[in-house]
Amino acid sequence: MEHQWVLLFQDAASVREILSHLIYLSFVLKDSPPLFVKLNVAIILEVLRYAQMHQLFPTFSLQTIVFFSLELVRVTTYEEALGQAINLQKSKLFCSRNTLDDLKNLIATTLGVRQVLGTCKYLGLPSMIGHSKHATFKFVKDRIWNKINSWSSRCLSQAGREVLIKSVLQSIPSYVMSIFLLPGSIINEIEKMLNFFWWGHNSANSRGLHWLSWERLSVPKVFGGMGVKGLKAFNMAMVGKHAWKLVSSLESLITRLLKAKYFPRSDYFGASIGHNPSYVWRSIWSAKDVIRRGFQWSIGTGEHIPVWDHPWISNVARILPSTHHHLEWPSITISDLLITPEKQWNMELINTFFDTVTARNIFNTRCFLW
Incomplete structure (x- = not known):
């Protein structure tokens, strides 16, 4: 949808044309409810009027103004949908050093919030982490x-x-x-x-x-x-609680949010630090090895448990099973080692894949469906 906004605004020559496009999209494409027209056109008019009055269009693009206006629309839609209004008295605006002063003042004036030059605190925690973690x-x-x-x-x-x-x-x-x-x-x-x-x-x-x-x-x-x-161990334990939620509570909001941003195609143990991550994610990601050392699967159906990637064998100190067959069968899961109707392990297949000691430990591993 944002791509359509860009295409529409590239040829817009006046404020009237822009508002016509916005109203058309609101009703015809139904991208926003009719509340958009009643409540938010006034905001967009005010922003664009201010920009034209101060001749800001040569300074930064018209698309920037319109996209900023659309962000205000999203905020208003959020407030109307959930009944939770954003407290502007507690809100602050922080812009990067590349942001023009005119644009900073425009956003701060329109939103009615105060600009800050550096990090600030909210609920006793720093809202932004600078380069100097010590400071x-x-x-x-x-x-x-x-x-x-x-x-x-x-x-x-x-x-x-x-x-x-x-x-x-x-x-x-x-x-x-x-x-x-x-x-x-x-x-x-x-x-x-x-x-x-x-x-x-x-x-x-x-x-x-x-x-x-x-x-x-x-x-x-x-x-x-x-x-x-020991404060280092205590700190790691506290952060590790959030890491464990990413493993055990897959449907929670924080898990879905972090997964969509940092590991959309894997689980927490397969996640990388990523490009330009937040300090919260860096902290949670740092607890991966600690969680892994105390982590072991309890086997149910075994459909989503890879044989080679996670510890799951009883009587083994969380050591990953290893055999030359993992190259031949890289995607095998534990369900492939089970005979579900008979509720037992596939002894022939396991004896083929693993050595005698590992196979004996697998046979002693309990499946909770039995």
């Missing part, structure tokens, strides 16, 4: 350091410091860690601050003796540590 997530470290400086560690017992670290300080970054994978430099600085506080120093300038490293304190108490969280 973007520095606010997490600052919040922890401000909290430490508000306490007097000399008045606290060792048990009191343990409670504050586990219940207060380590909970501060958990919200951000549930969405983003924090840079290693930020995590190292946070752990250094927690180590300072644990040994009774609430100032970076105070040099005291640290009897144990933070890695040693992160060990469970039964093994001689204090049982505090």
Whole structure:
């Protein structure tokens, strides 16, 4: 449909012709409901009138103006369909450095939103991630350091410091860690601050003796540590929850959204990082190896489980089955190894494909349809 818009607007000579095309498409092609004409022509008229008044057409193309107007149409249609209005007071506009100032002002004025020059926060999270990840997530470290400086560690017992670290300080970054994978430099600085506080120093300038490293304190108490969280592992576990949803909840909205953008022809384990990915996807994609190490199929019909690509054999420590036959049968699934009416494995085929040990483990693997 957008291609049709381009073709129609290439020869348009005036605002009247453009609006005639819009109204025609609205009624004849039924691309938008009649609400388009009643509610949105006024918006398009205002945008084009502003552009003509300020002689902006020589600066940027007429197609740009019209496409921007159509985006306003989509926003209005969304609000009417779902009954959810966009809060313009909480909305901000960020444009790339290649965007002309006149176009920035036009969009901001028409939408009634404020322009921002850099990253901003929404619901406590950065809405955009810049090139410097350390600068973007520095606010997490600052919040922890401000909290430490508000306490007097000399008045606290060792048990009191343990409670504050586990219940207060380590909970501060958990919200951000549930969405983003924090840079290693930020995590190292946070752990250094927690180590300072644990040994009774609430100032970076105070040099005291640290009897144990933070890695040693992160060990469970039964093994001689204090049982505090290792932030890198905790961060990976939090992000890994979203990765697991992409595997287990295939019909969820977030799974369908990410799949359509990053791995439309494969599953999560076969996805690549892609070209110019978002930082959220980079974080979720980084948890792939962790999920894979703890992942194993429970066999039902086996129609969608490839034999060679995922672990599925019981009594095998999540090792992929390997044999020279995988070159001859690259697309075989587990359903091909089953005799469904008799509810048993195809022993003859399995003994042909696999060695004795692997075949015995396959025969001991339970199929949940039996």
